Amino acid sequence: MKSKPLLKVDNLQVRIAVPGGVVRVLNGVSFQIRAGKVLGLLGESGCGKTVTCLSLAGLFNGPGITVSGNVELNGRSMMDLPAEKMRSVRGRELAMIMQNPMSAFNPLVTVGRHFTETIRSHSPATGREAWQTAMEYLRRAGLPDSGRVMEQYPFQLSGGMLQRVMVAIAMSMRPSVLLADEPTTSLDATLRAQILGQIAHLLRDFKTGALIVSHDLGVIARLADKVAVMYCGYIVEMASVAELFDRPLHPYTRALLSSRAGIKKKRLTPVGGQPPSLLNLGDSCPFFERCAEVERACLNYRMEPEILPGGRMVRCAGYGASKGKVLRGLA
Amino acid sequence: MTFGTIVTRLAGRKLTAACLLIILAITLSGALAPILAPNDPNLVDLEKKLAGPGAGYPLGTDHLGRCILSRLMYGARISLGTAFLVMFLTIAISTVVGTLSGYRGGTLDGLIMRICDILLAFPSLVLALAVIGMLGPGLLNMMIAMVSVQWAWYARMIRGMVLSLRESGFVLSARVSGVSGPVIVARHILPNILSQVIVLSTLDIGWVILNISGMSFLGLGIQPPTPEWGAMLNDGRQFLRSNPSLMAYPGLMILTVVAAFNLIGDALRDALDPRET
16 A cells, blocks of 8 residues: 655746746656655756755745745645745754755854754754754764764764764654755765665654655665656656666666766766756757657657656657657567 | 964964053053042143143143143043944944845845945045034944944945855755754854954954044044043144144054054954964
């Protein structure tokens, strides 16, 4: 039996009006996250991964920015919540781990105060209770010497320790959904594995749903149940991890996967060309010019999602009416 | 960086240490003037007017026979005390306004910044004169005039610092964790601008002292017979040829104090600079 989705994102669109036109940052992003499940969001730099996270948290706003579509968290629409309500949702129901742990902490404030500040923003806990909670979560995140860490300043800790602290802070309010925006990019390879393990562990323990953003295929393969591949603000393909890595359908996914480093490979094969400018992006396929499998149908294709048997989603003309690629892809 | 290292860095330079000692000495002599001063600063003794240095009057007397040293000491109270008060009020007002403007942004920010633009468009002395012209001369009015002119400079600078901090990673992560605006400002933004504000205000306190003396010299600030360095300069003006020391002493005081404050401000900026270890 399928559980009810914790987070339901429906046709999320983000536009930024700039001099000279409109930048279409997100184009109809839709996905669902269920309890204890992890959705990986994969894509190259500038494709809208971070914007997705920030707009889910209601923090992507400013002059010229319009966010439309619907975001439902725990069955409640978040798009027109008043600011104060939204604030209380952030951190408690929807937590986020930031990209760079070194800049995510105020150098003048101790780790402990960062921690208790978050806890006390959401619960009537006293300072002592908040401190106890914080110590416990630091231990769970793999920092056994939590008493000392609590009294240290951010610059006294290493990047890996800070990232653990951030994970601990994010998990301490037992959020329904965790957004992790490239949680391991600034860490070295050995730490990466450890921290990912810790995150996976906590997610499983608390049945937290998560959106893990990364451009690192390894991170996604390790943590995610389902993967969404993003390109130019479109989710071009969504499938379970096994299916996607086994049989990528979208030409972009294929190109992305073949650009991986491998033991037998002598050289990396990059995806050719550059992504188009998002300024005044048309309705047609943004991957058209870089695609190795262009066909006649691509000219008239308007990025309608194609749902394939088995529930996979792909946005590519090749899987439309003719289904030519479906047969080839699934064969 | 601890308070101790800052003090060590400051005192490590001879010039800075000397400036600190000068400021300390003048402040103390002002604070302890009732005990230390040899005479009543307002005691008029026309028989001994324009006397040279001698017993009872270490620096001589002015045209009304008042003790110059005593007047200089009591003058330090007014000059320094007023300057600190003006600076404090200015910083207080502009921190509130600048933070509000920078953190809130939007229409409020636009409105406040246009008001600042208007104030900054005029030379500050001219504007202060205009305010005093409306309110009338006097110590309190002069302070009001100076604060009302000067807050705009600081509000603008503080707004700039707040703007850059608002976009920093730790403010974003505090917002993501659902920390409320006032807490973010109090805990993450204000402490980070504090050191810069302290340096700025130390650099500017010399300017404030100069302005206070300037206003009093023009007869718009402190009214006679209250001893004040600028007013003393004005009093001595008529005797420039016969008794230049009447102007020399208060002038020297102003010069020394302003120079000392500026040098300390510079040193403080270097000492608080985290890049210099």
